[in-house]
Amino acid sequence: MSTVAPPASSGRGRRSSPMSWRWGDRLALAAAWIAGISLCVIAAAIVLYMGYRGIQYLRPGLLFSRPQTSADQAGSGGFLDPLLGTILLTIIGIALALPLALASAVWVAEYGRPSWLARVVESSIEVVAGTPDIVIAIFGFAVFQLSLLAPFSFTAEGGGVFGRSFIAAGTMMSLLALPSIYAATRDGLQAVPGHQREAAFALGKTRITTIRRVLIPSVRSNIATGVTLGISRIIGSTAIVLILLGSTLRIETEGAIPGINLLRGTGSSLTTYVYENSPAGEGNAPQKAYAAAFVLLIFVLLLNLLVDRIGRAQERSTGLTVAGGVV
Amino acid sequence: MIERLRKPWPDHRAERTLGAVSLLIGVGVVAMIVFVVIRAWPIFQHNGLSWVLGGGDFETEVNKMTAATTNPPAAVFQLRAWPLIYGTVLSSGIAVVLGLAIAVLSSVFIVELAPARVSRVVIPMVRLLASVPSVIYGLIGILVLVPFVGNHIITTHEKASVQNVVQLTGAGLGVTIVILTIMITPIMIALICEALSSVPPSWSEGAIALGLNPLRAVRAVTLKAIRPAIVAAAVLATARALGEAVMIQMVSGGKTFSPKPVDGLVFFFEPLRTLASAIVDYREGVGSPALGPAVYSWALLLLFSALALSVTGYLVKLPLRKYQTRG
Numbered sequence: 001m002s003t004v005a006p007p008a009s010s011g012r013g014r015r016s017s018p019m020s021w022r023w024g025d026r027l028a029l030a031a032a033w034i035a036g037i038s039l040c041v042i043a044a045a046i047v048l049y050m051g052y053r054g055i056q057y058l059r060p061g062l063l064f065s066r067p068q069t070s071a072d073q074a075g076s077g078g079f080l081d082p083l084l085g086t087i088l089l090t091i092i093g094i095a096l097a098l099p100l101a102l103a104s105a106v107w108v109a110e111y112g113r114p115s116w117l118a119r120v121v122e123s124s125i126e127v128v129a130g131t132p133d134i135v136i137a138i139f140g141f142a143v144f145q146l147s148l149l150a151p152f153s154f155t156a157e158g159g160g161v162f163g164r165s166f167i168a169a170g171t172m173m174s175l176l177a178l179p180s181i182y183a184a185t186r187d188g189l190q191a192v193p194g195h196q197r198e199a200a201f202a203l204g205k206t207r208i209t210t211i212r213r214v215l216i217p218s219v220r221s222n223i224a225t226g227v228t229l230g231i232s233r234i235i236g237s238t239a240i241v242l243i244l245l246g247s248t249l250r251i252e253t254e255g256a257i258p259g260i261n262l263l264r265g266t267g268s269s270l271t272t273y274v275y276e277n278s279p280a281g282e283g284n285a286p287q288k289a290y291a292a293a294f295v296l297l298i299f300v301l302l303l304n305l306l307v308d309r310i311g312r313a314q315e316r317s318t319g320l321t322v323a324g325g326v327v
Numbered sequence: 328m329i330e331r332l333r334k335p336w337p338d339h340r341a342e343r344t345l346g347a348v349s350l351l352i353g354v355g356v357v358a359m360i361v362f363v364v365i366r367a368w369p370i371f372q373h374n375g376l377s378w379v380l381g382g383g384d385f386e387t388e389v390n391k392m393t394a395a396t397t398n399p400p401a402a403v404f405q406l407r408a409w410p411l412i413y414g415t416v417l418s419s420g421i422a423v424v425l426g427l428a429i430a431v432l433s434s435v436f437i438v439e440l441a442p443a444r445v446s447r448v449v450i451p452m453v454r455l456l457a458s459v460p461s462v463i464y465g466l467i468g469i470l471v472l473v474p475f476v477g478n479h480i481i482t483t484h485e486k487a488s489v490q491n492v493v494q495l496t497g498a499g500l501g502v503t504i505v506i507l508t509i510m511i512t513p514i515m516i517a518l519i520c521e522a523l524s525s526v527p528p529s530w531s532e533g534a535i536a537l538g539l540n541p542l543r544a545v546r547a548v549t550l551k552a553i554r555p556a557i558v559a560a561a562v563l564a565t566a567r568a569l570g571e572a573v574m575i576q577m578v579s580g581g582k583t584f585s586p587k588p589v590d591g592l593v594f595f596f597e598p599l600r601t602l603a604s605a606i607v608d609y610r611e612g613v614g615s616p617a618l619g620p621a622v623y624s625w626a627l628l629l630l631f632s633a634l635a636l637s638v639t640g641y642l643v644k645l646p647l648r649k650y651q652t653r654g
Contacts, residue, residue, distance in 0.1 A: 018540075025542050028432075029440070032542075035429045036436035036449050039516075042509060043452040046459060046467065104349035111342045121349040123641075124356040130563075130637040131630060132570020134603050135363070138626040141613055142362040163614070178352070208341035236460030238573040243610050271462045271573075278466050280577040286470055293463050300458050308451070 047297070054294025057287040063295070067249040067273070073285040079292050081251045082273035085166075086235050088262070089245075089269055092170025093177050093234045094227060100174070101181035102223070106211055109189035129179035137243040140172035144244070153264060154254045162246075165254065167263045169244035176237055177230025184226030188219030225310045232303040235296065238271040245269070249276060270296045363630055367623035373404035378624065383407030385583040389609065395617035403617045410583050411625060414599035417586065418500065418575065419568035422507035427561050429508070430515035431550070437516070438523040439531075439545050457513035465577035468506050473497040473578055476596065485593050493597060498580035501595035506574060511567050515560040522556030523549060555646050562640040566633055572603035579604055602629050 018029055062078035069076070104121055112118035128136075144153055145163035153165040192215055200210040216223075246252075246266030253261040268276070270292050275281050277289035336344075371378060388406050395403045433453075437446045477497025486495050526549045534544035550557075580598025583605075588594050600608070602625045612618030 021540050021542070025540060028546075029542055032432045032436040032440055035432035036441060036445075039429070039433055039456065039512065040449050040452040043456045046463075047455070049467070049471070050463065100348060100352065103345045104352060107342070107345035107349045111345065113342075117346070117350070120353050123637075124353040126637055126641075127356050127634060128352065130566050130633045130640075131359070132566075132572065132603060132633060134570060134572040134606050135626045135630050135633070136359075138606060138613065138623060139359045139362055142366050142623070143358070145614065160614070175355075206338045208336050208338050211341075232458055236458070236462075238460070238462045239607065242573070242607065243613065271460060274462050274466055275573060275577070278577065279469050280465070280581075289466055289470075293466050296460060297463060300460060301455070304451075304455060304458055 047301075050290070050294050050297050053290040054297075056290070058291040058294055062288070062291055067268075073287050076285055076288060079270065079273050079288070079295075081249060082268045082270045082292065083295070085241075085245070085251060085267040086269040086271075088166055088267075089170050089173050089241070090231055090234050092166065092263075093173030094230060096171060096174035097177040097181055097230060098227065101178050101226070102185055102216075105182050105185035105189060106216075109186050110207065110211055110215070125179050125182050128175050131175075132239075133176060133237050134239040134243075136172050136175050137240040140168055140240070140244050144168040144171075151264075164244050164246040164266055165264045166245065166267065169240055170263075172240050172244055173234045173237065176233045176240070177227070180229040180233065181223065181226035184222045184229070185219060188222030189215060192218055221310050225307055228303050228307050228310065232300055232307075235269070235299055235303075236271065238275055241269045241272045242275065245272070247272075247276070249273060270299075360630065363623055363627050367620055367627045369404055369617075369620040370406055370624040373401055374406055378406060378408055379412060380407055381409035381413075385410050389618065389621065392617040392621055393609075393612055393615070395615070397616050399617045404620070406621050406624070408602075408625065408628070410585050411600055411602045411605050412628070413585050414579075415569060415601040415603070418503050418507060418579075418599065418601055419565055421504050422511060422568050423561055423565050425504070426508045426512040426515055426564060427557070430512050430519055430560065430564075431557065433512075434516050434519040434523055435545055435550070438520055439541065439549070453513045453516050456509060457517070461510065461571060461574040462577075464506050464510060465574040468502055468574065468578035469498070472502045472505070476502055481596050485596065489590065489593055489597070493582065493584050495593070495596045496580065496598075497596070498578055499596045499598045500579075500586045502578045503575055503599065504595075506578060507568055507571060510571065510574070511564040514567060515564045518560035518563065519553070519557055522553035526552050555643050558643045559640050562636050562643065566636040566640075569601075569632055569636075570603055570629060572601075572607045575601050576604035576607040581608065602626075 018026055021029070063083065064080055065078035066080050067077045067082070104125070108118045108121055141163050143149065144165070144167075145161045147155075147161055149163075150161045152167045153162045155161055196214055196218070197210055200214045201207075205213070245268060247268075248266050249268045249272075251262070251267035252265050254264040254266070255261040274289045274293045274296065277285040277292070279286070383405065385407065391403055392399075392406075433449075437449055437453075441449065474497060477495070481495050481497060489495065530552065531541070531544040531548045534548045535541060539547060579600060581600070582598040583600045584598045586594050586597035586599055590597065606622055606625055609618060609622055613622050
């Protein structure tokens, strides 16, 4: 039994030592290492610094007490309301974005006729993805100021519509989450091998039944990735909340019907709480801002981990792009 | 009712319903453009295209608008937006150029140079940088970087040299560019890494076999093959940078001032205002009769730039798509 010499271990064969390279190449090599490592250092520094400040200023009481108007940081309360605001906005945003994104991804990937119409849908979602959130916010304000949509916020005494409410902000938040859910679902559907569909058709299933019983269950993890990415965009968005949720730190209800009055009311989110308490806002309470930013960062880190968890099941090339786009 | 929905749908009805829901997104995009154009119209009616030119005193014009009541006279609508456009182009331009260099270097590092153990650490770090919310970047900027630059980097001599024109606090172009670069680099890295790892390794192996060292092989073969992806990454990053509102508003100094390159190093310490950050600054005036159209006109320019950039992104990716189907 003759042994065959094993092939060279790396695909590159024998590497030439960088010490024998020209100066320019050695500089470029050093620059590449420095660039890669320094990005790591910056990321680590941000997390460590926010962690340090968070441990310094975050008290459990802050999470369960409402913001108070007060001149000094000791009396200005916690951020229960912003926390609830973030959760409420996320729920509204995802609840609106998920059906819309699923329907369009399924339609584009599975039906897509006429093809020009499918291209229109595809490129409008790309436009939504490329539009800055500040522009989406301003657009939302123009829409919800229409007197037709007055029930979604409230009408001021002069007859003008206020145009700011949880519904208004949540609706625009759904536009942030839409592209990632859409792209993740569409990519998943396109990756499902054709024979799975053919097998279902051969059993006498219609297209829509195939989609509901075979395709959607098999792309569940893609949808989950898309939703997680969407959530992390929603909880990180400041501009939409600043413009569309009024500038009350506390949740103020509007009207008498419980539940509905909350949706019509105004409030804040963790991001605007951080903004308003930073020197850029009115509060100027950096300790509160650091504490809330720490909580926000923990949420983002957890969502990141979740994407990783879900994505580990799927094969990925570099790990930098996941189904559903960058980040 | 629910019973009827639970029953399997006829295929053609499902197709129509899904298609109609998808088209809603297209309708939404058209509505967005129409709404913003209508709201911004008074400004373009009174200024024409000279709106983009300089020459006016921005803050006086805006103050006049803020003071205006219902049915303002035509003179109130006079506005020259050049300072904002200059600020936007300046900050995004420099950040994209810097970020692109860092992104190319670190992508080569991640995909080609780093040992697997190192890149397993670098990749999550880069993803983390991409998912930190902009308000946290803004908070670190305004509470850490701005005071540091203001107290330690700007000399009293430099402060005195421009004290009659503008006050240097540390907030300004330099800090804006640094944070903006950190924010947009991960997006570019994700796209460039994706493209780099899709190039067949045999291509650069061929070059190495011809006697090039690995770094030169990457530069001569791999990077050349993914040029369209690099351009597409730069385009996407530009779109992100243009639309960044809250972070820039926090660290740019909040003054309408055009940094002047002739000032030497002081250039980087001078405050600026961009289109997006101006919208945040004047968010309370969105509903007012004169300032409202001005805010919408800034949003309109941002919206059109985003549209133009996504068309550009599509066009530059065309050759890449062709190459991928061939290979």
